[in-house]
Amino acid sequence: MAKKVAFLQGNEAAAHGALYAGCKFFAGYPITPSTEVAEVMSIELPKIGGKFIQMEDEIGAMAALLGGSLAGVKALTSTSGPGLSLKQELIGYGCIAEIPCVIVNVMRGGPSTGMPTGPSQSDIMCAKWGTHGDHPAICLVPASVQEVFEETVRAFNLAEKYRTPVMIMPDEIVAHMRERIVFPEPGELEVIDRTAPSVTPDKYKPYDTSFGDVPPLAAFGSGYKFHVTGLNKMQDGFPTTKAEIVQAEEERQVRKVEANKADIMKWEEYQIDDADVVVVAYGSTSRSARFAVDEARRAGIKAGLFRPITFWPFPEERLLEISKKVKGFISPEMSLGMCAGVIKGCIEGNAPVLGIFRVDGEPVNPGQILDKIKEVK
Amino acid sequence: MAYDYEKYIRPGKLPHIWCPGCGHGIVMKGLIRAIDTCGLKKEETAIVSGIGCASRLPGYLDFCTLHTAHGRAAAFATGVKMVRPEMNVILVGGDGDGTAIGGNHFIHACRRNIDMTYIIMNNKIYGMTGGQFSPATPTGDKASTTPYGNPDPAFDIAKLAIGAGATFVARGTAFHANQIDKLIAEAIQHKGFSVVEILDDCPTTYGRRNKFKSVIEMMNYLKESTVPVKAAEKMSPEQLKGKVLTGVLYKEDKPEYTEEYAKVIARAQAAK
Numbered sequence: 001m002a003k004k005v006a007f008l009q010g011n012e013a014a015a016h017g018a019l020y021a022g023c024k025f026f027a028g029y030p031i032t033p034s035t036e037v038a039e040v041m042s043i044e045l046p047k048i049g050g051k052f053i054q055m056e057d058e059i060g061a062m063a064a065l066l067g068g069s070l071a072g073v074k075a076l077t078s079t080s081g082p083g084l085s086l087k088q089e090l091i092g093y094g095c096i097a098e099i100p101c102v103i104v105n106v107m108r109g110g111p112s113t114g115m116p117t118g119p120s121q122s123d124i125m126c127a128k129w130g131t132h133g134d135h136p137a138i139c140l141v142p143a144s145v146q147e148v149f150e151e152t153v154r155a156f157n158l159a160e161k162y163r164t165p166v167m168i169m170p171d172e173i174v175a176h177m178r179e180r181i182v183f184p185e186p187g188e189l190e191v192i193d194r195t196a197p198s199v200t201p202d203k204y205k206p207y208d209t210s211f212g213d214v215p216p217l218a219a220f221g222s223g224y225k226f227h228v229t230g231l232n233k234m235q236d237g238f239p240t241t242k243a244e245i246v247q248a249e250e251e252r253q254v255r256k257v258e259a260n261k262a263d264i265m266k267w268e269e270y271q272i273d274d275a276d277v278v279v280v281a282y283g284s285t286s287r288s289a290r291f292a293v294d295e296a297r298r299a300g301i302k303a304g305l306f307r308p309i310t311f312w313p314f315p316e317e318r319l320l321e322i323s324k325k326v327k328g329f330i331s332p333e334m335s336l337g338m339c340a341g342v343i344k345g346c347i348e349g350n351a352p353v354l355g356i357f358r359v360d361g362e363p364v365n366p367g368q369i370l371d372k373i374k375e376v377k
Numbered sequence: 378m379a380y381d382y383e384k385y386i387r388p389g390k391l392p393h394i395w396c397p398g399c400g401h402g403i404v405m406k407g408l409i410r411a412i413d414t415c416g417l418k419k420e421e422t423a424i425v426s427g428i429g430c431a432s433r434l435p436g437y438l439d440f441c442t443l444h445t446a447h448g449r450a451a452a453f454a455t456g457v458k459m460v461r462p463e464m465n466v467i468l469v470g471g472d473g474d475g476t477a478i479g480g481n482h483f484i485h486a487c488r489r490n491i492d493m494t495y496i497i498m499n500n501k502i503y504g505m506t507g508g509q510f511s512p513a514t515p516t517g518d519k520a521s522t523t524p525y526g527n528p529d530p531a532f533d534i535a536k537l538a539i540g541a542g543a544t545f546v547a548r549g550t551a552f553h554a555n556q557i558d559k560l561i562a563e564a565i566q567h568k569g570f571s572v573v574e575i576l577d578d579c580p581t582t583y584g585r586r587n588k589f590k591s592v593i594e595m596m597n598y599l600k601e602s603t604v605p606v607k608a609a610e611k612m613s614p615e616q617l618k619g620k621v622l623t624g625v626l627y628k629e630d631k632p633e634y635t636e637e638y639a640k641v642i643a644r645a646q647a648a649k
Contacts, residue, residue: 024460025456025459025460027455027456027459043645046638046641046642046644046645046646047645047646047649049642049646051459051460051638053455053456053459053638055452055455055485056452056481056482056484056485057481057482059449059452060449060452060455060481060482060485061452063445063446063449063452063453063455063456063482064452064453064455064456064459065456066445066453066456067425067443067452067453067454067455067456067457067458067459067460068456068457068459068460069456070443070453070456070457071456071457071460071461071464072460072461073460075456089446090446090449093445093446201420220423220441220443220457220461220464221420221421221423221441221457221461221463221464223420224420224441225419225420225439225440225441225442226441226442227387227435227436227442227443227444228442228443228444229436229444230444230445230446231444238390238436239436239444
């Protein structure tokens with residue numbers, strides 16, 4: 001039988017990807033340009049017995065999301081810049097209490113209300129550093145409608161596997177453009193569920209590291225009773241200020257991601273092997289970049305594209321390796337150098353990083369990137 | 378025979394953090410008796426709180442307990458209840474947590490009439506942070522941040538709940554200890570969003586700044602400043618001046634939220 005094909009927006013694809021991953025709960029608050037995610041979930045979830053709730057504000061949506069996940073189901077919310085700022089305290093709660101969930105953040109112009117209908121890539125640092133305290137961060141940045149679907153499935157897999165909030169952040173262009181999408185068959189993409197406890201309720205501890213860095217998570221209402229808090233906690237979930245326990249638990253929470261970077265990181269390399277100039281671009285900007293790289297090749301310039309699909313954790317080691325062989329990097333982005341700064345931070349000064357920074361609500365166009373490629377000597 | 382509270386207390390988690398003379402322990406005992414009266418099973422009951430002295434209560438009880446962030450108990454609990462409508466969900470917290478930083482979640486939980494019970498321990502002060510004024514601090518009172526007297530008017534929390542759509546609203550006090558469990562039990566048995574405000578005392582950060590010489594004086598104040606709602610019916614407006622009503626203040630039957638959402642599911646599946 002032929003696979004189901006559709007002509008969808010990125011936002012719609014995120015919702016369908018979530019459903020494919022087994023999402024059964026959505027809690028959100030309306031915000032442009034992400035509302036289609038909520039709208040599709042409000043239509044589809046009740047059909048499969050799932051639950052949709054529109055909460056009273058952004059942080060309330062984040063709270064309900066965490067509560068829903070703790071009750072045992074895969075949970076999704078969607079938002080955009082201002083909403084991401086408002087959710088931050090509880091994103092940190094999800095990190096310390098280790099509650100899996102997925103946040104779709106459609107990147108629009110900022111700061112503050114900024115340009116609600118304009119594209120941007122300036123939430124990328126907020127995804128890693130937005131909430132206070134040390135914490136793990138996983139952030140995925142798809143570049144096509146098909147990829148939004150697939151990466152949303154992967155976002156759920158990573159959230160469930162590592163028991164932590166995961167962000168997927170299409171820019172407004174990727175979120176609103178329509179493309180052909182081929183729906184994977186059930187079973188075609190891997191779907192991971194959180195590890196349930198293997199011990200009886202009387203022996204269960206919610207942060208029992210004898211099971212490894214990612215302890216099994218029981219659900220409220222499933223026969224297990226336990227305590228959850230946003231305070232630094234012990235293995236049994238109760239608060240502690242004991243120095244050695246707090247230090248060890250904080251380190252473990254971050255290590256869940258850091259020690260598994262190879263599993264979480266994902267990127268695409270295009271014409272990199274012999275490249276003199278490497279454009280590092282993600283999201284919709286990577287589409288302009290690919291066009292510019294092809295044009296440069298036609299003009300005899302050895303250009304290549306490095307496209308992060310996972311932005312956090314960032315593929316630092318691979319870029320460092322590449323930096324030893326190239327004359328320069330180009331960082332075209334819809335922010336004032338956030339990605340360029342990240343690149344500079346991992347290449348040890350081996351090559352210059354030339355930026356093309358647009359925050360005027362317009363995409364970086366291929367001509368701009370081609371001109372910059374030609375500047376690298 | 379003495380009541381067996383131990384059955385519901387988490388082993389090894391006492392003593393509690395509350396100061397001598399604080400009424401929160403009286404409320405916790407009332408809650409335990411109410412849970413026992415209602416026959417709630419530990420594994421099927423979630424007790425959810427925010428941040429503050431009162432919000433430390435769930436940690437002492439042997440249930441599914443969720444100590445959330447400041448003000449967010451009602452929103453977390455809404456997520457739990459939506460996913461597992463069969464669970465009993467009880468919220469506990471203080472006046473600042475519930476009506477200032479958590480005010481929005483509070484009024485919307487009332488509006489939805491989602492079947493949960495919210496116990497607000499109103500001691501008129503932010504105790505844990507050292508006695509700053511809250512939305513429940515009376516005008517003119519002293520707090521660490523109102524050294525010249527509080528310029529703010531106070532919320533009437535019970536009226537706020539009724540106005541926002543809660544379908545069961547009651548008020549008790551830490552003095553009237555034997556009434557607390559009855560009010561909470563009735564609230565738990567009510568289908569819909571129920572609010573029980575317990576007027577409480579904070580001798581450490583409120584009493585000493587506001588001319589209460591002892592805990593006994595504070596308890597006497599709770600006794601003398603309140604009137605049962607039934608007794609009030611026979612009293613003149615003059616006699617009722619300055620008095621706060623206690624008992625079941627409001628009760629109505631209205632569609633409950635998770636049951637309404639079950640109808641949404643039925644409609645969506647019928648249309649499929």
